[in-house]
Amino acid sequence: ENREAMLSSKNNRLTEALEEANTLFDGVCRAREAALDAQFLVIASSIGKEKANELRSEMSAFDSAAFAEDLLTFMGINRMEETDDSEDGPGGFLPRDAWKKVGEEALKYIKRAPTFHYMLGSFKSEPPVPKQRIERQKKANRGKAERAMPAQLKKMEESYQEATEKEVERVLGILQTHFENDPNTPISFFDFVIDPNSFARTVENMFHVSFLIRDGLARIKLDEDELPVIEPTKPSAGGEEEIRTGARNQVIIKLDQQEWK
Amino acid sequence: QVSEVVQFLLVKDQKKIPIKRADLLKNVIREYRDAYSEIIKRASRTLQEVFGLKLVEIDSKRHTFILVNNLPHVEGKYLCGDKEKEKMGLLYTILSFIFMKGNSVKDIAVWEFLQMLHVYPGKQHSVFGDVRKLVTEELVRQKYLEITPIPVTDPPQFTFQWGPRAEKEISKKDVLNFVAKVQGKDPTFWASQYSEAQATP
Numbered sequence: 303e304n305r306e307a308m309l310s311s312k313n314n315r316l317t318e319a320l321e322e323a324n325t326l327f328d329g330v331c332r333a334r335e336a337a338l339d340a341q342f343l344v345i346a347s348s349i350g351k352e353k354a355n356e357l358r359s360e361m362s363a364f365d366s367a368a369f370a371e372d373l374l375t376f377m378g379i380n381r382m383e384e385t386d387d388s389e390d391g392p393g394g395f396l397p398r399d400a401w402k403k404v405g406e407e408a409l410k411y412i413k414r415a416p417t418f419h420y421m422l423g424s425f426k427s428e429p430p431v432p433k434q435r436i437e438r439q440k441k442a443n444r445g446k447a448e449r450a451m452p453a454q455l456k457k458m459e460e461s462y463q464e465a466t467e468k469e470v471e472r473v474l475g476i477l478q479t480h481f482e483n484d485p486n487t488p489i490s491f492f493d494f495v496i497d498p499n500s501f502a503r504t505v506e507n508m509f510h511v512s513f514l515i516r517d518g519l520a521r522i523k524l525d526e527d528e529l530p531v532i533e534p535t536k537p538s539a540g541g542e543e544e545i546r547t548g549a550r551n552q553v554i555i556k557l558d559q560q561e562w563k
Numbered sequence: 564q565v566s567e568v569v570q571f572l573l574v575k576d577q578k579k580i581p582i583k584r585a586d587l588l589k590n591v592i593r594e595y596r597d598a599y600s601e602i603i604k605r606a607s608r609t610l611q612e613v614f615g616l617k618l619v620e621i622d623s624k625r626h627t628f629i630l631v632n633n634l635p636h637v638e639g640k641y642l643c644g645d646k647e648k649e650k651m652g653l654l655y656t657i658l659s660f661i662f663m664k665g666n667s668v669k670d671i672a673v674w675e676f677l678q679m680l681h682v683y684p685g686k687q688h689s690v691f692g693d694v695r696k697l698v699t700e701e702l703v704r705q706k707y708l709e710i711t712p713i714p715v716t717d718p719p720q721f722t723f724q725w726g727p728r729a730e731k732e733i734s735k736k737d738v739l740n741f742v743a744k745v746q747g748k749d750p751t752f753w754a755s756q757y758s759e760a761q762a763t764p
Binding site: 362364366367368369370371372373374376396400401402403404405406407408409410411412413414415416417418 | 633681
């Protein structure tokens with residue numbers, strides 16, 4: 303325990319202790335005591351070795367206690383009576399900036415690279431939380447937008463469909479009107495669909511007529527000359543059958559601009 | 564690549580833990596391995612010319628680096644936080660003690676000395692908190708101090724020495740001057756320490 307004290311070159315404590323042990327050993331009669339004595343010898347020899355080391359060391363004697371005292375003074379110790387603060391040692395209490403003072407002095411001589419910090423900090427902590435909220439909002443918005451989109455499209459499609467349907471109805475109307483004037487005489491298909499002024503319109507007409515055929519509202523037959531004729535169907539009892547029959551026949555009509563002309 | 568290396572080194576240095584060459588290769592240089600020495604050379608130059616820092620290899624076997632301030636000391640305050648100042652104050656005190664005592668001291672001696680300064684290993688310190696941890700872990704990890712266990716001791720004992728970073732960042736002459744200043748004596752008062760300090764660059 304008193305190792306440091308014994309090490310001090312200023313006293314002969316080690317020698318004294320050895321002598322004391324010697325004396326004690328004479329009175330030893332139990333093994334346990336002998337063991338203790340042996341232990342003591344081990345420690346004593348290790349201390350002896352250290353003392354020898356210190357002698358060998360070329361360092362001029364350095365009084366660390368004196369250095370400590372002077373350091374405390376440097377730190378600005380207040381050498382009043384002991385306070386209740388258990389941290390303070392005997393001899394007074396240190397001001398708050400005691401170690402800062404030492405540090406400032408020390409830093410003059412330490413070639414320490416100043417630590418590098420980004421001025422504005424890194425993109426951390428904060429964003430994640432709002433981000434989640436933003437994401438949720440975005441999703442909600444998108445949902446609405448998507449809903450708006452299909453609605454719009456539907457409208458367009460409807461109007462498109464309507465347009466077609468209207469056209470088809472219109473064509474049907476024309477066909478029927480024609481037939482009223484000339485019942486039981488199917489109209490030449492080509493006469494009906496061809497628009498002498500516009501190829502595109504012709505095609506459109508054929509397109510609309512095809513709807514009529516599909517829905518069973520009109521019928522195309524071949525007349526004696528093997529030319530197609532068209533006539534509106536009469537709503538009859540066998541209407542359904544006819545529709546089904548009509549649906550099974552597929553005709554592909556090819557018409558290009560040259561023919562049209 | 565060079566600027567990436569410079570940035571990497573600067574950021575890694577924040578914790579003052581030595582930088583491993585392996586980390587450098589893995590994270591920054593990667594595919595440019597062959598140009599490694601050239602990159603390092605240029606990075607060193609940038610660090611020196613732009614920041615006044617020196618890239619020093621402190622372990623040639625394990626290839627670890629630290630950044631050392633290479634600018635001559637200018638009178639005036641070193642900019643850093645209070646916590647850092649206090650730690651450096653404690654470190655400098657310990658280093659002074661170690662040097663004056665012959666460059667190698669037992670840990671018990673260090674703690675005995677610190678106790679005289681009201682710093683106790685077992686107690687929470689108002690400035691340093693867990694002092695034992697600060698001294699034996701943090702300062703050792705940063706390579707300011709080096710602890711070596713003494714074989715066949717029970718309870719285990721250690722010796723304290725200057726760490727490689729301390730060797731590079733701090734001069735023995737300055738340490739002796741510090742002790743002399745504190746004690747109001749001339750550095751030549753301690754003859755052998757003085758001659759050793761003069762001998763070390």
